[in-house]
């Protein structure tokens with residue numbers, strides 16, 4: 001059983017309990033359920049430089065506790081002020097130390113920044129939860145869903161005005177799961193068996209993702225040079241958690257990265 005199998009097994013238990021505790025009809029009555037959503041795909045497409053999706057990540061299976069002393073509203077508002085094109089907030093508690101409360105606090109502090117509910121989506125019910133939390137985007141991980149499940153969940157997400165980020169780890173997952181119902185394709189550089197990260201994964205898959213999908217590189221991103229190389233290969237979004245969260249001031253770490261990015265793309269005359 002790899003880590004994803006363990007997380008998904010736990011998620012099935014949690015979703016079953018949540019459906020009883022808070023029926024879908026209750027979620028639909030939440031004031032946030034009918035809010036106008038924001039488009040992360042448009043924000044990334046329209047940007048003339050690499051778009052950073054900054055993650056609020058307290059802990060992870062690969063690193064344990066990354067930052068035990070942070071407030072989601074402070075960190076994410078700092079991210080938005082430093083130019084994040086999107087925010088990713090983990091709502092999984094057991095493995096990542098996240099919570100619905102983290103997401104809600106971040107949402108309230110960032111009314112104009114597109115927000116991804118970062119969790120392991122296996123059931124339509126979770127899309128209703130995401131909508132009621134104030135999410136704009138949901139994640140579908142190809143490694144834990146059949147291609148039919150990806151399609152069905154993505155269709156339902158669109159009905160709810162949520163955008164869909166499909167996450168793949170290799171060419172096989174990409175071929176099997178990519179469908180017109182997704183908006184963005186995220187290539188996760190983290191090998192879930194070894195936890196090692198390699199941006200070569202993003203580089204290898206870049207040309208295989210059709211240009212109509214916004215391309216996002218995820219995990220293990222640390223420096224502006226690498227991000228600019230991937231930008232030149234067609235990636236528009238870059239999902240970064242640990243690099244920011246392990247510092248005492250995650251927003252300042254994003255600000256510093258943005259400065260490096262703009263310096264490099266100006267030097268290279270890469271503004272699009």
Ligand SMILES: O=C(O)c1ccccc1NCC(=O)[C@H](O)[C@H](O)COP(=O)(O)O
Nearest residue numbers: 060061062218219220221239240241242
């Ligand atoms: O981060 C982990 O250890 C992890 C383990 C198992 C499944 C998923 C995991 N991470 C989820 C992510 O996608 C990352 O949080 C995200 O891409 C940011 O990565 P990083 O910049 O390396 O924190």
